[in-house]
Amino acid sequence: xxxxxxxxxxxxxxxxxxxxxxxxxxxxxxxxxxxxxxxxxxxxxxxxxxxxxxxxxxxxxxxxxxxxxxxxxxxxxxxxxxxxxxxxxxxxxxxxxxxxxxxxxxxxxxxxxxxxxxxxxxxxxxxxxxxxxxxxxxxxxxxxxxxxxxxxxxxxxxxxxxxxxxxxxxxxxxxxxxxxxxxxxxxxxxxxxxxxxxxxxxxxxxxxxxxxxxxxxxxxxxxxxxxxxxxxxxxxxxxxxxxxxxxxxxxxxxxxxxxxxxxxxxxxxxxxxxxxxxxxxxxxxxxxx
Amino acid sequence: xxxxxxxxxxxxxxxxxxxxxxxxxxxxxxxxxxxxxxxxxxxxxxxxxxxxxxxxxxxxxxxxxxxxxxxxxxxxxxxxxxxxxxxxxxxxxxxxxxxxxxxxxxxxxxxxxxxxxxxxxxxxxxxxxxxxxxxxxxxxxxxxxxxxxxxxxxxxxxxxxxxxxxxxxxxxxxxx
Numbered sequence: 001x002x003x004x005x006x007x008x009x010x011x012x013x014x015x016x017x018x019x020x021x022x023x024x025x026x027x028x029x030x031x032x033x034x035x036x037x038x039x040x041x042x043x044x045x046x047x048x049x050x051x052x053x054x055x056x057x058x059x060x061x062x063x064x065x066x067x068x069x070x071x072x073x074x075x076x077x078x079x080x081x082x083x084x085x086x087x088x089x090x091x092x093x094x095x096x097x098x099x100x101x102x103x104x105x106x107x108x109x110x111x112x113x114x115x116x117x118x119x120x121x122x123x124x125x126x127x128x129x130x131x132x133x134x135x136x137x138x139x140x141x142x143x144x145x146x147x148x149x150x151x152x153x154x155x156x157x158x159x160x161x162x163x164x165x166x167x168x169x170x171x172x173x174x175x176x177x178x179x180x181x182x183x184x185x186x187x188x189x190x191x192x193x194x195x196x197x198x199x200x201x202x203x204x205x206x207x208x209x210x211x212x213x214x215x216x217x218x219x220x221x222x223x224x225x226x227x228x229x230x231x232x233x234x235x236x237x238x239x240x241x242x243x244x245x246x247x248x249x250x251x252x253x254x255x256x257x258x259x260x261x262x263x264x265x266x267x268x269x270x271x272x273x274x275x276x277x278x279x280x281x282x283x284x285x286x287x288x289x
Numbered sequence: 290x291x292x293x294x295x296x297x298x299x300x301x302x303x304x305x306x307x308x309x310x311x312x313x314x315x316x317x318x319x320x321x322x323x324x325x326x327x328x329x330x331x332x333x334x335x336x337x338x339x340x341x342x343x344x345x346x347x348x349x350x351x352x353x354x355x356x357x358x359x360x361x362x363x364x365x366x367x368x369x370x371x372x373x374x375x376x377x378x379x380x381x382x383x384x385x386x387x388x389x390x391x392x393x394x395x396x397x398x399x400x401x402x403x404x405x406x407x408x409x410x411x412x413x414x415x416x417x418x419x420x421x422x423x424x425x426x427x428x429x430x431x432x433x434x435x436x437x438x439x440x441x442x443x444x445x446x447x448x449x450x451x452x453x454x455x456x457x458x459x460x461x462x463x464x465x
């Protein structure tokens with residue numbers, strides 16, 4: 001055997017060096033947060049295509065498993081659904097009448113136009129977060145497709161979150177159910193403002209927190225909450241969800257409760273990105289005046 | 290050299306499993322922590338240095354893709370790798386109880402540290418609720434998946450270096 005002279009360093013010292021380097025890197029990346037994008041892209045550009053590919057396989061397998069699981073259920077469900085269908089079609093006729101009324105109200109609020117008027121781009125979710133503490137995900141469109149930081153993301157007709165990092169071909173979305181997310185909302189019916197914030201402790205119940213509602217506000221469970229005019233990152237009039245379990249705070253000055261998000265977060269597959277960033281400078285000018 | 294390449298590939302595969310594939314197979318709303326599995330097993334099997342190397346690689350992947358501040362994951366993972374490397378002295382190939390116990394402890398440490406870094410600092414003090422609803426299910430799921438991954442890593446190891454010929458001093462293990 002050939003003899004080799006090897007320099008051996010005690011792992012203790014390697015550990016110490018790594019810890020020091022880590023602390024420096026943490027400090028630097030915290031200081032220059034917005035300049036880190038190209039550095040992150042080095043890893044992201046390699047990894048995201050792989051995730052995209054393997055994600056399709058994962059979804060297929062999961063679908064197949066669901067299929068076997070549900071054949072029995074479907075037969076029973078079908079019977080029930082037929083019964084429901086009859087009831088619902090009767091109900092539907094009543095609702096249709098209400099709809100005319102609603103349309104005229106919508107025009108009054110000028111909401112409908114705003115909603116449909118936002119330019120949108122569809123994107124596919126390619127990976128969810130790295131661990132169970134965060135609720136963010138990565139979509140397969142980036143600055144090449146005209147996306148930018150702070151653009152709002154929707155699924156179906158409900159708000160999902162906003163973009164927090166943009167790279168060339170992918171971007172990261174922080175969802176509203178994340179523990180650190182806060183959205184200023186307003187009740188559609190009464191125009192009372194409130195704050196919608198994610199809460200990890202409630203994530204299993206499928207609800208998030210809603211706080212800081214005026215104590216005198218005449219609101220009930222089931223009222224719709226939309227994004228507010230005064231929010232500086234979210235465009236106004238996007239449906240967030242429906243209020244639930246509202247109650248007076250112990251101080252009696254404010255009310256709080258839970259909110260059922262309108263978007264289904266358990267199965268996010270395709271999302272809509274609104275390619276229009278809220279111009280908050282205008283808002284700040286109004287405030288300073 | 291072969292070992293470096295195989296560990297590199299294992300880390301990449303586990304990263305993909307954790308972030309993409311297993312998002313479809315959530316149990317009790319949690320995804321098993323594959324990164325901790327690789328780091329803990331490689332530390333336990335090959336010693337402190339290898340534990341730290343896999344820790345750095347997984348931390349870089351995690352932080353660059355998902356972290357707000359780069360370095361948090363690297364730091365936690367390297368510590369986990371180092372601690373499991375300490376356990377290398379107890380390493381015996383056919384024994385599963387000690388590595389799985391140390392895996393569970395590693396996952397607990399990872400979660401508690403992460404909680405301290407990102408939640409405690411924001412005033413979320415209710416650690417027991419997080420323990421019950423998030424950390425405990427994750428540990429259980431992780432240990433179950435860990436059994437499979439750990440066994441697979443041994444298979445690969447046996448293919449690369451047939452058992453008899455492995456001298457202890459040559460595989461990066463601690464000498465004493």
